[in-house]
Amino acid sequence: MTATPNPMSRASQIRLLCMLPALVFFAAFWLLPAATLIALPAEKGWETYLLVLTDARYLNSLLNTLWLSLATTLVTLVLGAAVGIYLARRRFRGRQALISLLTAPLAFPGVIVGFFVILIGGRQGTFASLTSSLGMGRMTFAYGVIGLFLAYLYFSLPRAIASYTAAAESMDPQLEEAARVLGATRWQITRDAWWPQLLPTTVACGAIVFATAMGAFGTAFTLSSQFEVVPITIYTEFTNYANFAVAASLSIALGLVTWGVLFLARLLSADASPAQ
Amino acid sequence: MKTSTPSRAPLLFFTTVGICLFMVAPVLVSVMAGLVNSYNRGLSSGLTLRWVQQVWDVYGSTVGASIGLALACVACTLLLGVPCAYGLARSRSRFARAFEELLLLPVAIPGLATALALILVYGNMTSLRQSFGFILIGHVIFTLPFMVRTVSAAFQRPDLLAIEEAARTLGAGFPQRFLGVLVPAVLPAIVAGMLMVFTLSIGEFNLTWMLHTPLTRTLPVGLADSYASMRIEVGSAYTLVFLIVILPVLWLLQALTTLIQKRYGT
Numbered sequence: 001m002t003a004t005p006n007p008m009s010r011a012s013q014i015r016l017l018c019m020l021p022a023l024v025f026f027a028a029f030w031l032l033p034a035a036t037l038i039a040l041p042a043e044k045g046w047e048t049y050l051l052v053l054t055d056a057r058y059l060n061s062l063l064n065t066l067w068l069s070l071a072t073t074l075v076t077l078v079l080g081a082a083v084g085i086y087l088a089r090r091r092f093r094g095r096q097a098l099i100s101l102l103t104a105p106l107a108f109p110g111v112i113v114g115f116f117v118i119l120i121g122g123r124q125g126t127f128a129s130l131t132s133s134l135g136m137g138r139m140t141f142a143y144g145v146i147g148l149f150l151a152y153l154y155f156s157l158p159r160a161i162a163s164y165t166a167a168a169e170s171m172d173p174q175l176e177e178a179a180r181v182l183g184a185t186r187w188q189i190t191r192d193a194w195w196p197q198l199l200p201t202t203v204a205c206g207a208i209v210f211a212t213a214m215g216a217f218g219t220a221f222t223l224s225s226q227f228e229v230v231p232i233t234i235y236t237e238f239t240n241y242a243n244f245a246v247a248a249s250l251s252i253a254l255g256l257v258t259w260g261v262l263f264l265a266r267l268l269s270a271d272a273s274p275a276q
Numbered sequence: 277m278k279t280s281t282p283s284r285a286p287l288l289f290f291t292t293v294g295i296c297l298f299m300v301a302p303v304l305v306s307v308m309a310g311l312v313n314s315y316n317r318g319l320s321s322g323l324t325l326r327w328v329q330q331v332w333d334v335y336g337s338t339v340g341a342s343i344g345l346a347l348a349c350v351a352c353t354l355l356l357g358v359p360c361a362y363g364l365a366r367s368r369s370r371f372a373r374a375f376e377e378l379l380l381l382p383v384a385i386p387g388l389a390t391a392l393a394l395i396l397v398y399g400n401m402t403s404l405r406q407s408f409g410f411i412l413i414g415h416v417i418f419t420l421p422f423m424v425r426t427v428s429a430a431f432q433r434p435d436l437l438a439i440e441e442a443a444r445t446l447g448a449g450f451p452q453r454f455l456g457v458l459v460p461a462v463l464p465a466i467v468a469g470m471l472m473v474f475t476l477s478i479g480e481f482n483l484t485w486m487l488h489t490p491l492t493r494t495l496p497v498g499l500a501d502s503y504a505s506m507r508i509e510v511g512s513a514y515t516l517v518f519l520i521v522i523l524p525v526l527w528l529l530q531a532l533t534t535l536i537q538k539r540y541g542t
Binding site: 011012014015016017018023026029030031033034036037079082086087098100102104105107108109110115116117118119120122126129153157161211214217221222224231238244248251252258259262 | 285287288289291292295296298299300301302303305306309315316355356357359360362363364366367369372375378379381382384385386387388389390392393394396397398413416417420424450475476478479480481482485486496499500503504508511512515518522523526527530
């Protein structure tokens with residue numbers, strides 16, 4: 001780097017040198033592979049990139065994933081906000097332990113969450129035993145869209161609970177107090193005092209929950225669900241049919257959706273807090 | 277903040293109780309299922325450790341492999357990530373900002389896509405493909421941003437600039453300043469980053485399932501295999517083993533995060 005016409009200052013040389021190992025590693029093991037993946041569908045013709053929109057089967061899988069992720073996000077945000085607000089406003093013994101317990105599943109791989117659903121709602125599950133003892137036969141919900149939805153909810157809720165608890169703890173109590181003194185109803189307090197203060201968390205957390213749900217592979221894999229989602233489609237194309245170009249094309253589409261949603265959320269939260 | 281009586285927010289109270297049950301009950305059912313003779317007959321069939329024993333016989337190697345892999349991943353993210361975090365924290369250039377953004381991409385896009393990309397380029401290098409090194413590469417790519425962001429935020433504390441400047445005027449060379457002054461000053465953040473990387477690596481499945489071979493299996497890979505091919509009690513016992521490995525690390529991480537918030541504020 002000393003050969004450049006404008007010799008860098010010693011400090012910036014050190015900075016560059018510090019970043020260099022990570023830069024080389026990242027270029028070799030992510031940038032180059034990602035570029036290869038992005039270029040791959042072109043070998044089968046440009047239309048391969050649009051396969052997810054033009055092929056009915058892939059489009060169906062994408063729409064499945066989109067609406068399942070959207071439903072997961074909405075329900076997670078509502079329930080997570082309720083629990084977060086409750087936990088932030090109460091002081092009781094074992095509160096910290098309860099928060100730890102509720103957020104621990106963040107570290108569980110998706111396969112475990114899928115297994116939990118099988119334990120409860122599978123063929124040998126508690127739910128099946130319950131319905132059979134009630135004379136309704138062994139009912140299951142693990143292998144369809146309900147099982148998948150509950151599993152997605154299970155791995156999304158810890159993140160939402162943690163975010164909303166932190167956000168609700170830093171809410172300004174005077175706003176609510178003022179609203180109450182002015183005679184606001186509980187619904188008005190929720191809408192006018194809580195909601196604006198929780199909006200940044202809702203945007204950020206909602207985006208992460210949605211992106212995670214879109215890309216979740218382990219859960220659907222364990223449940224070997226009858227409801228096909230994009231990660232499973234990609235996996236099947238790649239492993240069972242060795243259809244690399246199609247798998248790459250679907251991966252690009254999925255990556256664009258998750259990255260796009262996260263990017264949009266960051267733009268929105270940058271707008272919301274100009275102080276940053 | 278003033279606390280109110282439960283009767284004033286019954287909806288929030290019952291939602292919270294319901295969600296606690298929803299989150300905790302499956303874990304308890306799973307722990308029980310791993311320790312009883314028969315899941316169908318429940319606790320009345322008697323407690324046993326034979327499923328745990330069976331897990332240990334069949335999948336015991338995956339526990340060591342996962343812990344070793346996670347430790348190696350922590351070491352790699354330390355060596356690559358801590359200097360990088362310093363460089364990024366001190367750079368104002370557009371190039372540094374762009375690199376920071378790029379580093380986040382492996383987290384923003386599904387692990388499956390990253391794994392496919394790695395296989396496309398390096399899948400033909402047999403000795404790499406068949407070693408744990410291949411999984412390690414995937415894990416480092418995925419966890420590096422967590423280390424870099426955590427440590428970089430700590431390096432940005434304004435008092436550190438003054439301390440570093442003081443050390444420089446006293447004649448300390450860069451390696452001396454870095455290892456003797458800067459790293460100790462951000463140590464809590466580094467440890468938090470290490471624990472975070474460890475938990476992420478231990479539990480990683482999306483990438484790992486694509487990158488593993490029959491001879492390179494990690495704990496989550498073994499879990500998926502046992503869920504598909506073994507009795508439900510064995511799967512439960514295996515899940516219990518995972519919980520025993522992961523929970524102490526999680527508690528450490530939470531204790532440390534609280535400590536950092538108390539000491540430096542948020």
